[in-house]
Amino acid sequence: MATTHEIKVQRREDEGKGASRRLRHAGEVPAVVYGGDLKPVSIKLSHNDVWLASQHEWFYASILDLSLNGDVQKVLLRDMQRHPFKQQILHLDFQRVNANETIRTAVPLHFINEDSSPAGKAADVVITHELNEVTVTCLPGDLPEFIEIDLGAMVVGDIVHLSQVKLPKGVEIPELALGADHDVAVVVAKHGRVEAEPEETDEASADVPATKAAKDDE
Structure with missing residues (x-):
């Protein structure tokens, strides 16, 4: 059975690009949780916590427990947006999972x-x-x-x-x-590929045909 890992999150009320930029400047990561019978919910996570988790394989392939003030929802990470050159995570998408659904x-x-x-x-x-x-x-x-x-x-x-x-x-x-x-x-x-060694040219042998041809002309 898979091991679960708890990730603490907080709900966010402000949305949009401006709000997301402010969150990132404050050391947080905007994210969304969707799927199941519930509506999508906008959340935020500590960037340090997410960055540390992202260094582990389980973050991408395990059931995660998103804990919102003690309310735990089981999810899978479905998408992660990273900064093109900074060590920064920009956004996360989580999908809720149902224990009885494949x-x-x-x-x-x-x-x-x-x-x-x-x-x-x-x-x-x-x-x-x-x-x-x-x-x-x-x-x-x-x-x-x-x-x-x-x-x-x-x-x-x-x-x-x-x-x-x-x-x-x-x-x-x-x-x-x-x-x-x-x-x-x-x-x-x-x-593995073995490089063929270049064949050595025998100058004496190379001259034989020409010498023979010369004798034939005599």
Whole structure:
């Protein structure tokens, strides 16, 4: 079962670009909560708290508990706007989740035992992660913070496809229902590119045809 994380928020009454700018100058982040049977609500969060949370993987792929003066709503982060060059979060969108309704979201992939695998130990083999996350569907209570893929037995030439990923109970990958063409590679182990060494030119051998031709003309 997924671990939840509490994020403290406050309701905001003022809206618009001007109000949002004032919040940011005051060290806060404007945000909105929507979805479910309730109307969208404008909120604000401490930028320091949000910035620290944003450094963790769980912030993007876990059920979050938004706490408004003790009133807790379970949500998923759906959108984050960042400043193009400053270390600043500009806006957040959260979607409410219902414990009895299926959700669809991306979950990170964690690759383990790669270095200890036969492929990982080989100097001329490259292991490529084609995907770093996968979109799943499940009930909120079944949402994993990440999915592990054990590469301990991987050898050169192996390919791990999407259908081979071991999923927790209650979790599905909707992409696989679209057909075999969507069973894409997740991890590939192959020989690294070896640059061909330039061939040495044997000057003596290169002169032979010309010498032979000269003798033929005599």
